[in-house]
Amino acid sequence: MATSAVADLQIVGAGPFGHGRTGDFDSALLRRGDDRELVVRVPTNERAASEQSVELIALQAMTAGIRSRLPFDVPSVIGQVSNQGTRAVVYEYLPGYSVDADGLPAGDGAATSIGAAIAAIHALPGSFVSEVGLPHLTAAECRNEARSVIERAASTRLLPTAVRKRWTDAAADDRLWQFQPTVIHGSLGAESFVITDHEVGPIVTAVLGWHALRVGDPARDLHWLSGAGEAAESVLAAYRSSSTRNPDHLLLQRSMLHAELELARWLLHGVDARDKSITDDAVSLLDGLVDHVLGDLMHPLSNETGPIMAVSDVEAMLTRTPQTSAASASSGIGMETDSYDRSELEAVFGTDPGKSASGSGENDDESRRERASEPAQTTRGQDSFDPDAIETGPIDITSAKRTDPRSDAGYTAELDFSALEAAESGEITPLTQRRPSSSAE
Structure with missing residues (x-):
């Protein structure tokens, strides 16, 4: 068959050939007189014959210009011939091995x-x-x-x-x-x-x-x-x-x-x-x-929450978002999602990210009204602080005032974006982006 498909072909040796395929083809490895090697393939069923016909069109479409764009070789057809209702196709042999x-x-x-x-x-x-x-x-x-x-x-x-x-x-x-x-x-x-x-x-x-x-x-x-x-x-x-x-x-x-x-x-x-x-x-x-x-609920096909964002994407989004941290703290929206490891945020910020440093949120509106009625840049002493005014958790306001003397009784914490910047640079890794894997990405 190969000699019929390729004019003036001289074969000096032949042997069985398999390349991890599915058994849809009978294949053989041929050695020419000039020591070049060829592969001849004959489909064994209708589906394989149909695939072979489409492949011939595809390989013909892959001109020298298209192939030059690829960092690997693509099979070249040397010849073909009809054989009992199907066809035998001869390809140039591409040496190498495959891995499961x-x-x-x-x-x-x-x-x-x-x-x-x-x-x-x-x-x-x-x-x-x-x-x-x-x-x-x-x-x-x-x-x-x-x-x-x-x-x-x-x-x-x-x-x-x-x-x-x-x-x-x-x-x-x-x-x-x-x-x-x-x-x-x-x-x-x-x-x-x-x-x-x-x-x-x-x-x-x-x-x-x-x-x-x-x-x-x-x-x-x-x-x-x-x-x-x-x-x-x-x-x-x-x-x-x-x-x-x-x-x-x-x-x-x-x-x-x-x-x-x-x-x-x-x-x-x-x-x-x-x-x-x-x-x-x-x-x-x-x-x-x-x-x-x-x-395996961690690998859904339909992601209701959208794609997971990288730290750099989060930073970019925050720079475009109005600074309304007080409103966000009282909105009742938590950060307990599947997109990050809560314990790692605690390690970065040194506290429970689910709790606001300004309190539980129940009296946030009242606290803001009280602060709004005070003169700007006013610093109150520890003696004027009323522990019953704000019902919070065990927060040491005295320690907070010693750290920042400008703070008032309604102490609020500001997010230090240097932590995120350090994470992006690789110095620390506060966030672990959980990507679905294909067994797996």
Whole structure:
């Protein structure tokens, strides 16, 4: 077949070939007379044949100019020939090895190279994709695509109620779907990356399997990180540092959704193929997901409180906010949320952040009226202080006056923003930003 597909091809050796694929292709490694190596692949089912046809279009669309933008190689088609209702395609062999997601080491090396490789794909211009008729989806169309998978899975009546609600809530969350579509590989997995060892360490030298190339949700290319353990953080950090796009604060939540929807697609594949073993396997995996949904409340897909803000974002917001700390203290709104560690704030400010230094808040309005009636810049002595005037907790007003002689009886504390500035510079870390992880970001 290979000699029919490639003119004047002289083969001096051949052997079986596998690259961590799914068994959808019969493949062989061929050695030419000039010692160059080729790979021939023949699809074994209709789905694989369809994917191969789309991949040929995608690889043809990836011109030399497009490929020059990528820090890795993309397969090149040497020839093809019809074979018993399908086709055999001959590719140039790209040497290297792949690593399973759960075996990917964290830190600099393969993980960071993978993150940079994904960012490079997402930075490609979308025009070359639409010019050859490949899908070019908007954010709304990506959302509708996810909804369609959810509805089809639900129609089988094999989808657990808790999982269905989790996915439906995510599809209904408008904020989750506000993103900029990019060129995506569309079917990335750990096995897609060909890695070779260099002096600087293992790096990605090629990416395989381009049958789902399109413009769509960039989170789709990150869904496989749900099984990458600690390495997921290294991949995501490298991806974000290499990305030229605007930050997508809910990228990780959508990648989690796409990872879970792979179970729905597996279920639908089993139902469509009338394969009970696949269907049963999908149902078992979905039942296992129920325990994750009910037991892992720290990783919601639909974030009702919006994205978690970094310290620098908080500072920027506060500079634009009128200084109404007294009103805020009496509003009854607490700071006890899931977005920060309360004990760490206590360590920074040396007190319980849930209590105002000016009192419990019950007599704040009366205290302000009393202070407003006093002459400006008035300092009262300790003898004039009436402990019954303000019902507070055990606050040592005398100690406060010795620290700041300008303070009056209605002592109030001012927030020292130097603590936040020191935290931002790395000297201290008062806030721990809790990000959802994909096993995981």
